[in-house]
Every structure is written in C-alpha cells, then in structure tokens.
Amino acid sequence: GQQLNQSPQSMFIQEGEDVSMNCTSSSIFNTWLWYKQDPGEGPVLLIALYKAGELTSNGRLTAQFGITRKDSFLNISASIPSDVGIYFCAGQENTSGTYKYIFGTGTRLKVLA
C-alpha cells in the first residue's frame, strides 16, 4: 500500500536543540496529522492541519501544511528528554466519503541529555 516518505528516519540530538522533520507524498492531501508514539503505546495526536500553507503550534511543536499540499513539516524547539519517541505524519487523501489516512514511515528521535 501507499506510504508517505518521512525524513529523517532517525536522529540523535542534544537536549535543548531544535528538531525538524518532514513528510512528502506524490499525492495531494486534504488533511495532515502529526502523532507521537512511545514504545508499547498507541500514537498520540499532536497537531492537525487542514489548509495549504497553514502553520499551527502546540507548545514547543510547530507544524506546517505545505503549499503544494504534498508535504508537511514538524519542528520541535528546545528539545527535552521526554521528546524521545517515534513521530508519524498521516495524510488524508482527497477522497470523499472516507477519513482514511496514509501514515508515514516514522522519524525516531533520541535526545541526549
């Protein structure tokens, strides 16, 4: 099945650094969601984006819906140890009648104290 390309696949950063990750697709999406998943748990919704160009923040997290509607970006400022986890993007295709999402492959974030 189709998947989004998410990069980087993994990253090690120092506590206090800013983090950037992105998702790209060959398809146009109506909605982008960003999730964080801790080991052994389900994904937790961080940010939802609904319009091309939209920039939305949630605390230290900021996400943007790309102008082309084929990409999205997530930034984490001043990272802390609890930011460790896997971050997934999810895009909803321009298909009426269904709220099915395609998930990215994930960015594994490790923070060094």
Added chain:
Amino acid sequence: NAGVMQNPRHLVRRRGQEARLRCSPMKGHSHVYWYRQLPEEGLKFMVYLQKENIIDESGMPKERFSAEFPKEGPSILRIQQVVRGDSAAYFCASSPARLAGNPYEQYFGPGTRLTVT
C-alpha cells in the same frame, strides 16, 4: 472522559486458532478505524466502520480477516486461522461523526499485540 479502549493488550495464539480483538471508541465517537503496525514500521490502514456499517475495507486482507461494529458493544477485529505473519500490533482509532465534532481527528487506543506461535 475515557479514551479509546482496546483489549486484550497482549494476545498469544497458536497457528490455526482464531484471534478476536476488541475496541471501544471514545465516548461520543461513532467512527472506528483499525490499523496494523509491524515492528519498526508505520501504521497501515485496514478498515473504517461506522455503527453497523463497513465504510471502507480496502486495507483488509480478503481472507481470514473480518471486522464489525455492532449497534451495541465494541468493535471487533477477527482473524481466523492465524498464521505467523499475522503477528503485529493492531491499533484501533476513533473519531466523531461530522455533526458531533471533528471527524478528521483520529484518537488511538493502546493497541493489541498479537503473537502467533
């Protein structure tokens, strides 16, 4: 306000047995989605259900897998005659109907980790 509930959290089955995974959506949510996750991979959509209706099952294998969301009670994902390749984490998500809230935001349960021996 309880979140999405899934049980069991862990399930071990021998090859050929049946696995039943349950999901209770968040209060007020009438849309349920099932996803499958293999280790080190993203989530793969399986099926989208509303009460008593399957809306989209394009991600569901054609054989051995079925899902339902009855008028009363939890949604059930059923896997018959399990094989080793069915071992994975299965997640349920829910969202409200359009008139009850924002149907685009899906909230996930903790998952059921199925191991087939």
